[in-house]
Amino acid sequence: EIVLTQSPGTLSLSPGEKATLSCRASQTVSTYLAWYQQKPGQAPRLLIYGASNRGNGIPGRFSGSGSGTDFTLTITRLEPEDFAVYHCQQYGSSPRTFGQGTKVEIK
Amino acid sequence: QVQLVHSGAEVKKPGASVNVSCKASGYTYTTYYIHWLRQAPGHGFEWMGIINPSGSTTTYAQRLQGRVSITRDTSTSTVYMELRSLRSEDTAVYYCALDYADYVDNRFSPTYYFDHWGQGTLVTVSS
Numbered sequence: 001e002i003v004l005t006q007s008p009g010t011l012s013l014s015p016g017e018k019a020t021l022s023c024r025a026s027q028t029v030s031t032y033l034a035w036y037q038q039k040p041g042q043a044p045r046l047l048i049y050g051a052s053n054r055g056n057g058i059p060g061r062f063s064g065s066g067s068g069t070d071f072t073l074t075i076t077r078l079e080p081e082d083f084a085v086y087h088c089q090q091y092g093s094s095p096r097t098f099g100q101g102t103k104v105e106i107k
Numbered sequence: 108q109v110q111l112v113h114s115g116a117e118v119k120k121p122g123a124s125v126n127v128s129c130k131a132s133g134y135t136y137t138t139y140y141i142h143w144l145r146q147a148p149g150h151g152f153e154w155m156g157i158i159n160p161s162g163s164t165t166t167y168a169q170r171l172q173g174r175v176s177i178t179r180d181t182s183t184s185t186v187y188m189e190l191r192s193l194r195s196e197d198t199a200v201y202y203c204a205l206d207y208a209d210y211v212d213n214r215f216s217p218t219y220y221f222d223h224w225g226q227g228t229l230v231t232v233s234s
Contacts, residue, residue: 034220043224091219098152
């Protein structure tokens with residue numbers, strides 16, 4: 001089973017700042033990597049698939065990069081609605097697995 | 108606008124079964140797969156299983172084999188997940204998620220990433 005390790009666990013930033021979230025896989029997943037945003041009490045939302053493709057309706061300030069075992073989600077200029085928990089998921093290998101999440105909180 | 112609406116929260120005793128439903132609306136095409144996932148308190152998401160568009164084929168996570176069943180009523184666009192022999196560690200929020208699928212080599216195949224999610228159903232297992 002591929003283990004995904006997300007870092008940091010918590011990121012404290014101010015609105016307008018840039019957020020850089022990391023996801024590292026224990027084995028290569030090529031570019032079969034997705035990112036989701038989760039807010040309390042809400043359904044998770046797909047942000048990125050294929051490591052770098054934005055989902056439908058996702059603003060341009062969200063971008064994904066990486067391949068193999070190292071991936072990054074970048075949020076340029078945090079908006080108030082971006083403070084949430086972010087999860088990465090690999091879907092290149094069975095069982096499909098998730099990271100533990102990175103919480104982006106208001107500093 | 109795609110919506111996946113879950114049934115309400117459940118409280119069950121150990122050894123019992125739970126049935127959670129998920130009704131899809133707002134999506135014109137029927138060629139989508141539905142996955143079930145869960146998130147226990149303080150844990151990441153765990154993939155549980157998938158059902159194909161017609162409801163004829165299912166695949167389950169190995170660690171849940173024999174305890175989980177997913178069925179689909181295409182006439183009402185509703186998918187059901189049954190989990191049996193409940194244990195305290197099954198306490199979690201259970202989510203259905205829609206997979207639009209890719210059309211490759213003249214057939215649809217699930218992508219295994221999740222385009223839309225329901226709001227989740229909290230299942231609490233406690234004596």
